[in-house]
Amino acid sequence: MDIKNEVERQFNILKRGCEEIINEAELKLRLEKSLKENKPLKIKLGIDPTGTDLHIGHAVPLRKLKQFQELGHTVQFLIGTFTARIGDPTGKSETRKMLTPEDIQKNIATYLEQVFLILDSEKTEILYNADWLEKLSLQDFLGLLSQFTVAQMISREDFAKRLAENKPVSLVEFMYPILQGYDSVAMKCDIELGATEQKFNILKGRDLQKNFGMDPQICMLLPILEGLDGVEKMSKSLNNYISITDTPNDMFGKIMSISDDLMFRYYEIITDIPLEEIAQLKADMENGTLHPMEIKKRLGSEVVAIYHNKEEGLKAREWFENVFSKKNLDVELPEVELEYTETGVIDILVKHLNLLSSTSEARRLIQQGGLKINDEPVKDINHMVTPEAGMIIRAGKKKIVKVK
Amino acid sequence: MDIKNEVERQFNILKRGCEEIINEAELKLRLEKSLKENKPLKIKLGIDPTGTDLHIGHAVPLRKLKQFQELGHTVQFLIGTFTARIGDPTGKSETRKMLTPEDIQKNIATYLEQVFLILDSEKTEILYNADWLEKLSLQDFLGLLSQFTVAQMISREDFAKRLAENKPVSLVEFMYPILQGYDSVAMKCDIELGATEQKFNILKGRDLQKNFGMDPQICMLLPILEGLDGVEKMSKSLNNYISITDTPNDMFGKIMSISDDLMFRYYEIITDIPLEEIAQLKADMENGTLHPMEIKKRLGSEVVAIYHNKEEGLKAREWFENVFSKKNLDVELPEVELEYTETGVIDILVKHLNLLSSTSEARRLIQQGGLKINDEPVKDINHMVTPEAGMIIRAGKKKIVKVK
Structure with a gap:
C-alpha cells in the first residue's frame, strides 16, 4: 500500500462535510502515523444522555464516525454519565437541569438503540465518563482549573452573550469545558468530533492533552443541520425534523x-x-x-x-x-384513528391529528383552500365533520391521512 | 444574670473596632440564644499558612478573637491546609503560587507559635480544612458551584478590577470563595471574622450555610491597619510594620x-x-x-x-x-555586628544594618544631616568609616544602634 496515497484518500473522505478541521496538516500526519504503525486512530464523540430522538441532524457526526469505522479506525462513543448530572449550556440560552440516575439509564438505552442504526455496534467502544470523573479528586480537579483563566472561559460566545444580557450562567457550567477536555485526556483520543458550537470545548481538550504531555487531539467540526424550514436548527421541539426512524x-x-x-x-x-x-x-x-x-x-x-x-x-x-x-389515492396511506363523532375541522387538524401545530395555522390553511376531505375543499373554518372509515383528509400539499 | 444586660455588655465589647457587622440584630439574637442555652458561640477565623511574621495589623482580628474567648465563646482557628494549595488572590493583584506540603507544615508551626502570644491556646480549637475538603467529591463540589453564578463571582471587586485590566484570574481562584464558604458549613460556625476585604467570601459562607439549612453565620469585618507611613496597608514587604515580637x-x-x-x-x-x-x-x-x-x-x-x-x-x-x-546615650542600645573594616556609610546604613531601605533614602538622610556617628554629623555621602566596638550610629531621629 502506498501510504501517501492512502493518507490522501482517507483525508478526502473524512474532510467532506466538515465545517472546520483544527488542523488539516495534523490530521494528515496522524493518519500517516496510524498507517505506518498499523494502529487505528481513536475517534471521540461525546454525547449527554438527555433523552433524544435522533434526527438526521444528529446523524451528521454519527455518519462521520461511520466513515472512520469503515476506514478501520476506532470509534470511542462517549456517554457523559457524569457530566449529564451537571448540564451543559452549549448552544442553549438557559441553565439546564441536572438529570437523575434513572433518567440517565433510560436515555442511554434509547440513545444507543438508535446510534447502532448507523454505527457498527461490534466495532464501537462505549465509554462512560463517570468511570474517571467520579475518581477525580477535588485537588486534581483544581489542578485542571489552574490551567485556565476566567477571561478564557468568558470568551466562549454563549457565555459572553448570556453575561452581557445579564442572564445567569451557573458557575458549574463554567466547569463543563474543563470536564469535557479532561475526558479527552482520560481517553487518549486522537480526534474529537463535534458540531461547530463545540469548538471551544474541544479546543480546551487540546490544551489539556498538551499540558498532560500528549499529542493534542485534532478538532473536527461538523455543521449544524438546518431544519425543514431552512432557517432554524433542526429540532424536535420546532417540529422541523426528520427522525432517523421515520417511515x-x-x-x-x-x-x-x-x-x-x-x-x-x-x-x-x-x-x-x-x-x-x-x-x-x-x-x-x-x-x-x-x-x-x-x-x-x-x-x-x-x-x-x-x-x-x-x-x-x-x-x-x-x-x-x-x-x-397523479392524485391517485388508491395507494397505501398513513392511517389515523378518529372517533366517529361530529367534530370541528380545526380540532381534527390540530388537536386530534396534530397535522398542524396551531389553530391560527389551521385557520389560514382552511381559508386558503388547503384542506380537502375526500378530495372536496373545505373552506369554512367552523365546518363540522363526522369521520368514518376510509375518509381521506389532506392538509396542504404534503400531508395526507386516511381514517381507520 | 440579667440576659438582656449581658447581651448588651458583650455586644458593646465586640462591636468596638469593627468596620461592619452583618448584621448587628442577628449578632444580638445569637448572643442571647447562647446565653439562654448556655452554649458558647463558635467563632471562625481562617488563615492560609503562608509563612507570615505576625504584625500588629494581623493582631487586630486575633485580639477580637481573644475578646470572644474572654466572654466564654469558642474560637475555631481554621488553618487552610487545603486552600493553601490553591492560593487566594483576595487583596492581591496577582495569582499566588501553590504551596508545597513541607512549606505548609513549617508555616503552621511558626504561625501558631505567634498566635498563642495573643490567644489562649488551651481554649482554642485548631481546625484544618483539608480534613473535610479532601473528602469532598467532585460531584458534591459541583453541587456547591451550581448555587452561584459567574456574574456573582465577577462582582468581587478585585476580580472585576483584574478582569477589567486584562490581568489573568485563574479559574481556580474563582473557587476560593466557595471553598471558604463550605468551611463554614463544615464547621457550623456562628460568626466568621475577617478583614474588610474578606466580606465577599464570608457572605458566600452565609449563603451556603442557608442553603444547607443552617442559621447563617454573622459576618464581622475588621479594618485593615495602615502601616507606620499612614498610607499603605501594614506589611512586612513595605517595611512599615510593627511585629508582635518586636522588642x-x-x-x-x-x-x-x-x-x-x-x-x-x-x-x-x-x-x-x-x-x-x-x-x-x-x-x-x-x-x-x-x-x-x-x-x-x-x-x-x-x-x-x-x-x-x-x-x-x-x-x-x-x-x-x-x-x-535627653540625648543620654549612657543606656542600653540595640547592638549590631559590623566588620571592623573601612566601609562607605551608605553601605553601612543600607546593606549591612538595613536601617534604611534604599541607597537614595540613605543619600537624602545624609545630605540633610540625619546621620551621626558618635554624635558627630556626617554629611558626605562618600564618607568611609571603620567601625569599632562601642561606636554609636544614628540614622534620623528614631534609629540608633551601637556596634558590638
Whole structure:
C-alpha cells in the first residue's frame, strides 16, 4: 500500500462535510502515523444522555464516525454519565437541569438503540465518563482549573452573550469545558468530533492533552443541520425534523417539502453523493435540463436509502408520485384513528391529528383552500365533520391521512 | 444574670473596632440564644499558612478573637491546609503560587507559635480544612458551584478590577470563595471574622450555610491597619510594620515615628482604651492641654504593655526619653555586628544594618544631616568609616544602634 496515497484518500473522505478541521496538516500526519504503525486512530464523540430522538441532524457526526469505522479506525462513543448530572449550556440560552440516575439509564438505552442504526455496534467502544470523573479528586480537579483563566472561559460566545444580557450562567457550567477536555485526556483520543458550537470545548481538550504531555487531539467540526424550514436548527421541539426512524414515506414527503436552496445543502451534508455530481445537478437545474422537483425526489430516495434501503427509497418515490402528482389515492396511506363523532375541522387538524401545530395555522390553511376531505375543499373554518372509515383528509400539499 | 444586660455588655465589647457587622440584630439574637442555652458561640477565623511574621495589623482580628474567648465563646482557628494549595488572590493583584506540603507544615508551626502570644491556646480549637475538603467529591463540589453564578463571582471587586485590566484570574481562584464558604458549613460556625476585604467570601459562607439549612453565620469585618507611613496597608514587604515580637524599645520607637492622625486611629483599632478616653485625649491635644508627643508616648507604652507587659511599656518610654529627648546615650542600645573594616556609610546604613531601605533614602538622610556617628554629623555621602566596638550610629531621629 502506498501510504501517501492512502493518507490522501482517507483525508478526502473524512474532510467532506466538515465545517472546520483544527488542523488539516495534523490530521494528515496522524493518519500517516496510524498507517505506518498499523494502529487505528481513536475517534471521540461525546454525547449527554438527555433523552433524544435522533434526527438526521444528529446523524451528521454519527455518519462521520461511520466513515472512520469503515476506514478501520476506532470509534470511542462517549456517554457523559457524569457530566449529564451537571448540564451543559452549549448552544442553549438557559441553565439546564441536572438529570437523575434513572433518567440517565433510560436515555442511554434509547440513545444507543438508535446510534447502532448507523454505527457498527461490534466495532464501537462505549465509554462512560463517570468511570474517571467520579475518581477525580477535588485537588486534581483544581489542578485542571489552574490551567485556565476566567477571561478564557468568558470568551466562549454563549457565555459572553448570556453575561452581557445579564442572564445567569451557573458557575458549574463554567466547569463543563474543563470536564469535557479532561475526558479527552482520560481517553487518549486522537480526534474529537463535534458540531461547530463545540469548538471551544474541544479546543480546551487540546490544551489539556498538551499540558498532560500528549499529542493534542485534532478538532473536527461538523455543521449544524438546518431544519425543514431552512432557517432554524433542526429540532424536535420546532417540529422541523426528520427522525432517523421515520417511515420511508414520511422521510420522502418531508424532503419534498424543503426549499430548493436547502435541498442542495442537504445533498452536501447528509448524503455521500460526490460533490461533483451535486454541482452537476445544480447546473442542470439552472440551465433547465432538470426540474427542481426531480432533483428533490432523487434526494428523497437517497435519504430513505441511507436509513432504510435503496428499494424503499424507490418505493417511497412511487408512493409520493401516486398520491401527490397523479392524485391517485388508491395507494397505501398513513392511517389515523378518529372517533366517529361530529367534530370541528380545526380540532381534527390540530388537536386530534396534530397535522398542524396551531389553530391560527389551521385557520389560514382552511381559508386558503388547503384542506380537502375526500378530495372536496373545505373552506369554512367552523365546518363540522363526522369521520368514518376510509375518509381521506389532506392538509396542504404534503400531508395526507386516511381514517381507520 | 440579667440576659438582656449581658447581651448588651458583650455586644458593646465586640462591636468596638469593627468596620461592619452583618448584621448587628442577628449578632444580638445569637448572643442571647447562647446565653439562654448556655452554649458558647463558635467563632471562625481562617488563615492560609503562608509563612507570615505576625504584625500588629494581623493582631487586630486575633485580639477580637481573644475578646470572644474572654466572654466564654469558642474560637475555631481554621488553618487552610487545603486552600493553601490553591492560593487566594483576595487583596492581591496577582495569582499566588501553590504551596508545597513541607512549606505548609513549617508555616503552621511558626504561625501558631505567634498566635498563642495573643490567644489562649488551651481554649482554642485548631481546625484544618483539608480534613473535610479532601473528602469532598467532585460531584458534591459541583453541587456547591451550581448555587452561584459567574456574574456573582465577577462582582468581587478585585476580580472585576483584574478582569477589567486584562490581568489573568485563574479559574481556580474563582473557587476560593466557595471553598471558604463550605468551611463554614463544615464547621457550623456562628460568626466568621475577617478583614474588610474578606466580606465577599464570608457572605458566600452565609449563603451556603442557608442553603444547607443552617442559621447563617454573622459576618464581622475588621479594618485593615495602615502601616507606620499612614498610607499603605501594614506589611512586612513595605517595611512599615510593627511585629508582635518586636522588642519593647523597637515597638515604642516605631509608634513614636507615626503621624498624629495615625496615632488616634491606632488608639482606636489596636488598643482597648475606651473610646471616650480617646476622645478626651484628642480634645486635650486640640485645646493645648496635652502635647501630641505625650499622647504618642502613652500609646507607645500601651502597645508595649499589650504584647509584653505594663512594666516593659514604662521602661521603653524611659529608654526612649533618655536616648532621644535627653540625648543620654549612657543606656542600653540595640547592638549590631559590623566588620571592623573601612566601609562607605551608605553601605553601612543600607546593606549591612538595613536601617534604611534604599541607597537614595540613605543619600537624602545624609545630605540633610540625619546621620551621626558618635554624635558627630556626617554629611558626605562618600564618607568611609571603620567601625569599632562601642561606636554609636544614628540614622534620623528614631534609629540608633551601637556596634558590638
